[in-house]
Amino acid sequence: MDMDEALDQWLKQVSKAAQLSIKDQEKITKAGADVLADKLQETTKEKHPDTKGSGGKYGHLSEDISSATGDIDKEHNGNSVAGFGDKAFVARFLNDGTKKFTVTILLIMLVMMPRMQYLQLKLRNIKQLSPS
Numbered sequence: 161m162d163m164d165e166a167l168d169q170w171l172k173q174v175s176k177a178a179q180l181s182i183k184d185q186e187k188i189t190k191a192g193a194d195v196l197a198d199k200l201q202e203t204t205k206e207k208h209p210d211t212k213g214s215g216g217k218y219g220h221l222s223e224d225i226s227s228a229t230g231d232i233d234k235e236h237n238g239n240s241v242a243g244f245g246d247k248a249f250v251a252r253f254l255n256d257g258t259k260k261f262t263v264t265i266l267l268i269m270l271v272m273m274p275r276m277q278y279l280q281l282k283l284r285n286i287k288q289l290s291p292s
Contacts, residue, residue: 185238
C-alpha cells in the first residue's frame with residue numbers, strides 16, 4: 161500500500177467517525193455545557209458570596225445557573241447551552257453596572273419607540289392594501 165492509498169483510507173475512516181447523530185452531538189456538547197455551568201457556579205459563588213439573605217424570589221445568582229440540551233431557542237440540533245436563568249439580569253448589572261442604566265433605557269425609548277411605531281403603522285397599511 162502506497163502513501164496515497166493509506167491517506168485515502170485514513171480520510172474515509174475519519175470522515176465516517178465524524179458523522180455523528182444529533183443525539184450523539186448533544187451528549188458531547190451537554191458534557192461541555194455541564195462543565196461550564198459548574199465552573200460558572202463556582203466562580204459566581206467565589207466573586208459574589210451569598211451574604212445578604214435568601215436572594216429573594218429567585219434565590220442567589222449562583223443557584224440560577226444551569227445547562228440544557230438544545231440551542232437558545234430550544235431547537236435540538238446538536239448544541240447545548242449553559243448560563244444564568246431568570247436572574248440573568250442581575251448578572252448583567254454586575255457586569256455592566258447600573259450607573260448609566262436609566263440613560264440607556266431613556267435613549268432606547270426615545271430612539272427606538274418612534275421607529276417601532278412607524279413600522280407598525282407601515283405594516284398595518286400594507287395589510288390593509290393587500291388583497292385578502
